[in-house]
Amino acid sequence: MRSLHNTQFSILELAPVREDKSVQFSLQHALELAQHAEKLGFSRLWLAEHHNMDGIASSATAVLLGYLLANTSTLKVGSGGIMLPNHAPLVVAEQFGTLETLYPGRVELGLGRAPGTDQVTMRALRRGRQETEEQFPQDVLEILSYFGEAKQGxxxxATPGQNTHVPVWLLGSSLFSAQLAAQLGLPYSFASHFAPRMLGQAIQLYRENFQPSPYLDKPYVSMGVPTVVADTDEEAEFLATSVYQRILALLTGRSLKLQPPVQTMEGRWSVSEKIAVQNFLAMAQIGSPETVKQGLEKLLMQYDVDEFIFTCDIFDTDKRLNNFSLLIDLKQSN
Incomplete structure (x- = not known):
């Protein structure tokens, strides 16, 4: 079985907006986290594209990536992911080709096939264009062609972009992208931080059908893991109430701004809502370093992934940074 020491640790950042702070504070904290991740030795930090969500500030993903890249020096930075139905493939290739040209060897492009928003916002993003999720395979191939060497005729x-060979990942929460990633020989990341139900099935499908390619010679899988790590189980459970409130707000259509932790969630959710939040967070690791270590080892035993990509919605920014310090300690002490 793979050990924590031999598993890559990465971060997925959604630039959460606190209910008592500005969006500018969130963007500056995203940089603080990136610089912290670089010092700690995390493999990569990705930003997620979401729109029309008041608690997530990473909507202009490529722009924010440029800010992080300009103020770090070695950390690999990318998208987790760009929601391809919202964009023309050429524009994506030019944006990420530009970033790769400015910061060689540090830029990655994770692609998702969902819009990452509601129907009304989706129409506002597309301005009447009729792209659908079904066009995703063709769009991925188009982007790959823009990053490769130009073919005759x-x-x-894409200028910049052509011949930059930006690494492309496929992201997914169902079987579709797992199948496509296997077919194209691309690395695959499963969004188990919010949709864990089909994780095992998707990983098996990807590995069994993987075709070696110029991009990758063998399957490579990462899985999303929500985390709240603190010195004790009790403190972690207290801090996790911010996560519970945020997921509950997502499920009930309320503001997604990050709320301070509370002593108890009793009276804040119904029995069915509690179950829904727990299902959403089925892969979450909440507790002391020892508790989380055991949980991550259990996930490795079950799924044998190459990489964990961690999310964290702790309200206090210092405690949020400490969450990642405690995580990397688990890897390095294993």
Whole structure:
């Protein structure tokens, strides 16, 4: 079985907006986290694209990536992911080709096939274009062509972008992208931080059908893991009430701004809502370092992934940074 020491540790950042702070504070904290992750030795930090969500400030993903790249020096930074139905493939290739040209070897492009927003916002993003999730495979191939060497007779080239060979990942929460990633020989990341139900099935499908490619010679899988790590189980459970409130707000259509922790969630959710939040967070690791270590080892035993990509919605920014310090300690002391 793979050990924590041999498993890559990464971060997925959604630039959470606190209910008592500005969006600017969230963006500056995203940089603080990236610099912290670089010092600690995390493999990569990705930003997620979401729109029309008042508690998530990473909507202009490529722009924010540029800010993080300009103020770090070695950390790999990328998208987890760009929601491809919202964008023309050429524009994505030019944006990430530009970032890769400015910061060689540090840029990654994770692609998702859902819009990452509601129907009304989706129409506002697309401005009447009719792209659908079904066009995702063709769009991925188009982007790959823009990052490769230009072929003879190629009528459109991405400048910057062509010949930059930006690493492309496929992201998913169902079986579709697992199958496509296997077919194209691309690394695959499963969004188990919010949709864990099909994780095992997707990983098995990906591994069994993987075709070696110029991009990757063998399957490579990461899985999303929500975390709240603190010195004791009791403190972690207290801090996790911010996470519970945020997921409850998502499920009930309320503001997603991060709320301070509370002593108890009793009276804040119904029995069915509590179960829904628990299902959403089925892969979450909440507790002391020892508790979380046992939980991560159990996940490795079950899924044998190559990489964990961690999310964290702790309200206090210092405690949030400490969450990742405690996580990397688990890897390094294993």
């Amino acid at each position: 190629q009528r459109i080239t």
